Amino acid sequence: MNYHKFDVVIVGAGGAGLMSAMQLAHNSSIAVISKLYPTRSHTGAAQGGVAAALGNQEEDHWKWHMFDTVKGGDYLTDQDAAEILAREAIDAVYDLEHWGLPFNRTPDGKIDQRRFGGHTRNFGEGPVRRSCYAADRTGHMILQTMYQQSVKNQVNFFNEYMMLDLLINDGQACGVVALCLRDGSIHVFHAKTIVLATGGYGRAWRITSNALACTGDGMAVAYRRGLPLEDMEMYQFHPTGLYRIGILLSEAARGEGAYILNNEGERFCIRYAPTMEELAPRDMVSRFIVQEIAEGRGIGGKDYVYLSVAHLGKEKIDAKLPDITDFARNYLNVEPYYEPIPIQPTAHYAMGGIPTDIEGRVVVDEQNTVLPGLYAAGEVACVSVHGANRLGTNSLVDLIVFGRRAGKHIAAKWLPEADFAPLPANPDGYATELVEGLLSRANGKGETQERIRQELRDEMTEKVGVVRSETTLLAMQQKIAELKERWANVRLMDTSHTFNTELMEVIELGNLIECAEATVAGALARKESRGGHYREDYQKRDDANFLKHTLAYRSDTPGQPDLRYKPVVITEFQPKERKY
Amino acid sequence: MAAADGTLSVQIKVKRYQPEKEAKPYWQEFRVQVDPKDRLLDALNQIKWEQDGTLTFRRSCAHGVCGSDAMRINGRNRLACKLLIEDVGTRITVEPMLGFPVIRDLVVDMDPFFAKYEKIKPYLINDEPEPRTERRQSPEQRERYDETTKCILCGACTGSCPSVWANADWVGPASIVNAHRFIFDSRDRGANERLQILSDRNGVWRCRTIFNCSEACPRGIHVTDAIEEVKRAIMYGSNAIE
Numbered sequence: 114m115n116y117h118k119f120d121v122v123i124v125g126a127g128g129a130g131l132m133s134a135m136q137l138a139h140n141s142s143i144a145v146i147s148k149l150y151p152t153r154s155h156t157g158a159a160q161g162g163v164a165a166a167l168g169n170q171e172e173d174h175w176k177w178h179m180f181d182t183v184k185g186g187d188y189l190t191d192q193d194a195a196e197i198l199a200r201e202a203i204d205a206v207y208d209l210e211h212w213g214l215p216f217n218r219t220p221d222g223k224i225d226q227r228r229f230g231g232h233t234r235n236f237g238e239g240p241v242r243r244s245c246y247a248a249d250r251t252g253h254m255i256l257q258t259m260y261q262q263s264v265k266n267q268v269n270f271f272n273e274y275m276m277l278d279l280l281i282n283d284g285q286a287c288g289v290v291a292l293c294l295r296d297g298s299i300h301v302f303h304a305k306t307i308v309l310a311t312g313g314y315g316r317a318w319r320i321t322s323n324a325l326a327c328t329g330d331g332m333a334v335a336y337r338r339g340l341p342l343e344d345m346e347m348y349q350f351h352p353t354g355l356y357r358i359g360i361l362l363s364e365a366a367r368g369e370g371a372y373i374l375n376n377e378g379e380r381f382c383i384r385y386a387p388t389m390e391e392l393a394p395r396d397m398v399s400r401f402i403v404q405e406i407a408e409g410r411g412i413g414g415k416d417y418v419y420l421s422v423a424h425l426g427k428e429k430i431d432a433k434l435p436d437i438t439d440f441a442r443n444y445l446n447v448e449p450y451y452e453p454i455p456i457q458p459t460a461h462y463a464m465g466g467i468p469t470d471i472e473g474r475v476v477v478d479e480q481n482t483v484l485p486g487l488y489a490a491g492e493v494a495c496v497s498v499h500g501a502n503r504l505g506t507n508s509l510v511d512l513i514v515f516g517r518r519a520g521k522h523i524a525a526k527w528l529p530e531a532d533f534a535p536l537p538a539n540p541d542g543y544a545t546e547l548v549e550g551l552l553s554r555a556n557g558k559g560e561t562q563e564r565i566r567q568e569l570r571d572e573m574t575e576k577v578g579v580v581r582s583e584t585t586l587l588a589m590q591q592k593i594a595e596l597k598e599r600w601a602n603v604r605l606m607d608t609s610h611t612f613n614t615e616l617m618e619v620i621e622l623g624n625l626i627e628c629a630e631a632t633v634a635g636a637l638a639r640k641e642s643r644g645g646h647y648r649e650d651y652q653k654r655d656d657a658n659f660l661k662h663t664l665a666y667r668s669d670t671p672g673q674p675d676l677r678y679k680p681v682v683i684t685e686f687q688p689k690e691r692k693y
Numbered sequence: 694m695a696a697a698d699g700t701l702s703v704q705i706k707v708k709r710y711q712p713e714k715e716a717k718p719y720w721q722e723f724r725v726q727v728d729p730k731d732r733l734l735d736a737l738n739q740i741k742w743e744q745d746g747t748l749t750f751r752r753s754c755a756h757g758v759c760g761s762d763a764m765r766i767n768g769r770n771r772l773a774c775k776l777l778i779e780d781v782g783t784r785i786t787v788e789p790m791l792g793f794p795v796i797r798d799l800v801v802d803m804d805p806f807f808a809k810y811e812k813i814k815p816y817l818i819n820d821e822p823e824p825r826t827e828r829r830q831s832p833e834q835r836e837r838y839d840e841t842t843k844c845i846l847c848g849a850c851t852g853s854c855p856s857v858w859a860n861a862d863w864v865g866p867a868s869i870v871n872a873h874r875f876i877f878d879s880r881d882r883g884a885n886e887r888l889q890i891l892s893d894r895n896g897v898w899r900c901r902t903i904f905n906c907s908e909a910c911p912r913g914i915h916v917t918d919a920i921e922e923v924k925r926a927i928m929y930g931s932n933a934i935e
Binding site (some may be wrong): 615 | 732741761829834846875
């Protein structure tokens, strides 16, 4: 066992992790552990922009942004968190600019802004230009800029280390255990503070915009250690994924004026959302698409529709949407200058995750009791700022605002009074047993990971997608119990300790199954439709019974976590019917 | 030949290195049945998941933006996730990138690459007091360095460069691209420091304008042109930086 000691250990080197690191690098001993080289993190795949009410293009106010976030989240959003998101987005975006982020510019040299789904002026009157962007590679530029700053601030990185376990002792988080991919060694990181910033779990579905690395590692590790996962049933399906492959085609396309068309060439979104049209929130547009397909208006009767940018003209396409039009050319052989692009909804973003308070501290129950020393930020966390449906660009806002807040809180409030909690006995016990157990089953009997992975992804897509019902969810719950058992006996082909990516993938698959378990249980119990969670058998939102957050705790019964609930924080905006 | 279901039988020959089993690299052939629209990465995953779990390569985003899966494919550095089978044919040779120490199979040690990147001070240098809002930059000034901001640090350019193969100490094209990104940014004040670093014997002058880097770049960056611009900035001073 290898031992390391730092004041702060940050797990994950995407936007949230690096943003926390920036607040701490000057005067604390910190380490960032990442499963990938930092610049490979999935933040880099974000395209469209980062919302902040700068008002560079037209009148805008943070309160409008706050309202849109709450309404977009179908009122499951905690409004204290939404207020912070909208207010602090402004300074956080200026921070990024000061660090060199190459935003597109207005003619007078300010940060340019464009429209995005669900972002409105004056509490819903019409679209507003709020998304700050760098072409259609805003996430790439955020990730690059923060990595550049990490180099400048000489942050310690442990690259290609995969977290396997979280250590809690004496009621305080005190470390993480990680696998060094390069040589298979196990490392214990003893720390006063852990920040989980490991991202989402889109790879639980077959059609997804997410990277292969997005396997819910942070959520699963916390869940196994008895921490709750909040609102996991709230999963976002982005309406415009490249057909069959799921690669994201940014909402920025629609922000710039792209149309969504059915087999009759009709812009059907107008029928469902007369004010916001194609720029209604994602959960709604995904449902519109599914509805059109169900009624036979998919292209050629198939399960896709068209995204069309041709009418925007070459010049605008090249200047504003170069990457996504390249994806269409490269992967579907479609020329967006002239041809519409086949699209379908794609698993995209977890609104739920590890519950935190507005400082990024992980909380463990209905009373929001803080677990000292543990923080979470970004997609792995649930503040809950996205509620039941996240607005486009608010993921990047979440990273920079709450990554920053967590870092600042650690530096100003926690570290001055914190001490190291002692490590528990045998700190690497679980991790070592996991790795050695898997390697010892190599080359034996039993199935390999592939069927388990396929079945998880296929059935999650079929049963826990845009539309769910008691029937599909019960079937999936059983399936998960079965997959858990099969995973426990999975056989590896690779016994090597050197860069064993099969070992990594099998552990990731186990993590995905844990995340799926919490997702399905929450969805089954939530007998209403709200935001990204749409139940065929309960089609209305039910505020009387379900205006509350789900907390799922792992139990001894596979497939069936214990569910508890906590109230939503409502400050200014009383729940109303959502119309766009 | 396409099968009745439209899939293709593809032969993939991989240069393997399994240090715990064999001291030397060796070649191994695999055969997979794939859709012509599949990515080469899909084919590699299929081999790994269905035939041989020991086949080792990096991958993450699978659509050409994270830079994990740069490798030498039919003699040219490409991202396995950007290359469709129909564009590369049914006999494919895959090797680790040249110029990098190999860890296992297609996985190379990227640490020296990132160490060189760090050398050129790849971050905005500007000690002037920050304004309350943004620093102003005109659309034209922003356009000046647009192309080099696209770099994803995959290493395809550096691994394709004969000057890198010949001299491991050379800073290499990717680092110069990232220096360019800041040197030509109107907000940056560190051009002279970087140009100093790049004018030494392992700086820009080892570039022999072979253009392999430009051909290799999966982001369409004209790498050699960017290097030439940096060379001119060194020769003609900051007047060249406008």
